[in-house]
Amino acid sequence: MICPYCSKSIHFENIKEMNIEIDSEYEKGVCVEGGFCPSCNELIIRYYEGDFKRGANGDGYIVNEENERLLYPFNKSRSFILDDVPHEYTSDFSEAVLVLLISPKASAALSRRCLQRFFHSHLSIKKASLVKEIEVFISTQQAPSYILDAVDAIRNIGNFAAHPLKDTNTGEVIEVEPGEAEWLLEVLELLFDFYFIYPKKLEKRKEELNKKLEKLGKPKMK
Ligand SMILES: [Zn+2]
Known part of the structure; x- marks a missing residue:
């Protein structure tokens, strides 16, 4: 898993776990476990579902983990x-950060919408789809x-070719590829x-420098 604090790929080992059988007929259960990141030492508590089994001592455990949360x-912001x-x-960006861990799908939808709004209103790039807008943005070379490259990678990571709605209806909540929601936030x-x-920041520095130049009786920077 990726540590939500230090973003390193870690092998998580719990120090405590609780396995609960929720359906004895179908042998389904859930596990809640806690431990510390081996890299940064911060506390992580995770939940997952799966098949509930019992060991020789009668204690329950979960195999075939799914729906990990x-x-x-x-919400590690x-x-x-x-x-x-x-x-x-x-507002879209902050919400995309907030929901990232609970719903990468929702997060990605908010980020895509935010990106498209940025293209429309800040750069005046308005085309029929997000992919076309990305193409225009790249061709203008104004960054x-x-x-x-990071913006271009959105199309590949998101596998846009397979999900036309991502492209034409950017706010739509649809399946995400692994890492896609995080990547959209990175790019934003x-x-x-x-x-x-x-x-x-540059403007502030310039102001400060101009004040100094003024004191020295020198002409200001433009
Ligand atoms: Zn960590």
Whole structure:
């Protein structure tokens, strides 16, 4: 699993687990287990369902795990600061972060909608589908190549060819590919940083430098 704190791929070993039989006829059960990330030592509590079995000592255990969910941390929010990002993007983005662990599908839908709104209103790129908009964005080359590549990867990671709704109705809640919801958030962070946060930072630095230049009686930077 991926640690929700340090984002490293870890082999999680619980220090405590509770197995509950919920259906004896079909041998179904659930497990809740807790332990610490071997890399960053933070507490993780997870839940999963599966087939309920009993060992020789009578204790229950679960095999064929499915529907795994993270119970804690409930919503480990990303440390991204949204102060300089316009409000029209922050509400979808924040909600996409909030629901990521509970529903990657919902998170991805919010992120795709947020991305499309960004294309429409900030870059005035408006086409029939998200893929076409991504193509236009890449062809204009108005961002560094690492951003162009990251945006381009959305199509591949999301397997857009197999899910036409992702493309034409971006807010639709549909199946996600592994890692897709996280990737969309990564890309939004890159875009916000490049288009909103970094320019603000630069402006501030310029103001500070101009104050210093003024004190020295030198001409200001434009
Ligand atoms: Zn960790």
